[in-house]
Amino acid sequence: MRIGVLTGGGDCPGLNAVIRAVVRKGEVSFGDVVLGFADGWRGAIEDRVIPLDVERCRGILPRGGTILGTSRTNPFRVEGGEEAVLATIKAEAVDAVIAVGGEDTLGVAHRLAGAGLPVVGVPKTIDNDLSGTEVTFGFHTAVQIATDAIDRLHTTAESHDRVIVCEVMGRHAGWIATYAGIAGGAAEIVVPEEPFDIDVICDSLTRRHHKGRFASIVVVAEGAKPKEGTLVVRSGEVDQFGHERLGGIGSVLAQEIERRTGFESRVTILGHIQRGGTPTAFDRVLATRFGVAAVEAVHDGAFDQMVALQGGEIVRVPLGEAVAPKFIDPALLHDVGELFFS
Numbered sequence: 354m355r356i357g358v359l360t361g362g363g364d365c366p367g368l369n370a371v372i373r374a375v376v377r378k379g380e381v382s383f384g385d386v387v388l389g390f391a392d393g394w395r396g397a398i399e400d401r402v403i404p405l406d407v408e409r410c411r412g413i414l415p416r417g418g419t420i421l422g423t424s425r426t427n428p429f430r431v432e433g434g435e436e437a438v439l440a441t442i443k444a445e446a447v448d449a450v451i452a453v454g455g456e457d458t459l460g461v462a463h464r465l466a467g468a469g470l471p472v473v474g475v476p477k478t479i480d481n482d483l484s485g486t487e488v489t490f491g492f493h494t495a496v497q498i499a500t501d502a503i504d505r506l507h508t509t510a511e512s513h514d515r516v517i518v519c520e521v522m523g524r525h526a527g528w529i530a531t532y533a534g535i536a537g538g539a540a541e542i543v544v545p546e547e548p549f550d551i552d553v554i555c556d557s558l559t560r561r562h563h564k565g566r567f568a569s570i571v572v573v574a575e576g577a578k579p580k581e582g583t584l585v586v587r588s589g590e591v592d593q594f595g596h597e598r599l600g601g602i603g604s605v606l607a608q609e610i611e612r613r614t615g616f617e618s619r620v621t622i623l624g625h626i627q628r629g630g631t632p633t634a635f636d637r638v639l640a641t642r643f644g645v646a647a648v649e650a651v652h653d654g655a656f657d658q659m660v661a662l663q664g665g666e667i668v669r670v671p672l673g674e675a676v677a678p679k680f681i682d683p684a685l686l687h688d689v690g691e692l693f694f695s
């Protein structure tokens with residue numbers, strides 16, 4: 354078979370491990386020819402193809418980013434985009450596409466499957482907010498990076514008697530904030546799932562500091578929003594999928610905490626540091642398993658499906674269901690919160 358593979362959306366540690374696994378599994382087990390589309394759906398629209406084989410993929414397993422490039426191009430927002438993708442598939446004589454991405458890239462894959470594209474999805478996002486899979490690759494790496502950062506922020510916060518707000522990624526869901534916050538012993542974890550009340554945060558920090566502690570780490574997900582009417586936060590520009598460019602809630606929080614409590618406060622925005630660089634061993638293994646399973650799905654004709662991790666096993670779930678957002682269970686935050694956030 355001729356298999357096209359593409360990586361879309363924000364880059365993510367483990368993308369190259371998926372590409373390598375797809376190429377190896379396809380070439381070695383099935384005698385497939387694998388080609389990459391450059392820059393996500395944009396390359397599929399513009400017929401920009403990168404030949405791939407085992408030799409080309411040597412050494413990429415531990416590398417961050419994606420050798421194929423990526424973009425947030427939405428073929429349904431580009432004039433003639435859908436037709437162009439289907440024309441490219443025909444012109445390149447591609448039998449099936451493996452789309453590696455998050456809700457947007459896989460949402461497009463699902464719509465194109467409806468238009469006749471034989472496509473299998475692989476779940477990718479550091480945010481871990483895709484349904485159907487217990488975990489996406491990239492999440493483990495991002496949590497480790499954020500936890501390491503929080504450990505470092507602790508020692509400087511303690512030395513200066515400061516509050517340090519650490520802003521992490523997480524547009525719709527606070528997976529990174531919750532896991533890194535718990536692992537790093539944060540005093541407060543603020544997530545998009547629950548609009549925050551700045552007064553409650555400040556009261557809790559004040560109580561904590563009155564007990565004799567003078568340093569607090571507040572972890573906030575970039576998509577966190579204040580309760581209506583409690584705090585004004587400006588909004589940013591939007592991309593082709595209608596997503597606002599985030600980043601900045603941490604600064605607002607740090608300023609407000611300092612203003613309301615008098616505790617000297619600082620902010621660290623981790624930003625793309627969470628997405629760059631080498632994947633953890635866990636993510637390399639998961640990405641490799643996903644890549645292998647995606648090629649098997651292609652050969653089984655299991656299109657409009659996504660490979661996923663459930664109970665430690667790799668399974669297939671309908672793409673249409675998988676792209677729904679997956680949120681943090683509030684019990685995790687509150688049960689752990691009651692025990693440790695004091």
Ligand code: F6P
Nearest residue numbers: 363364478479480522523524599
């Ligand atoms: O990959 C998802 C994500 O990490 C979101 O949490 C974040 O809002 C977004 O990517 C930012 O990506 P970029 O800066 O590349 O637009």
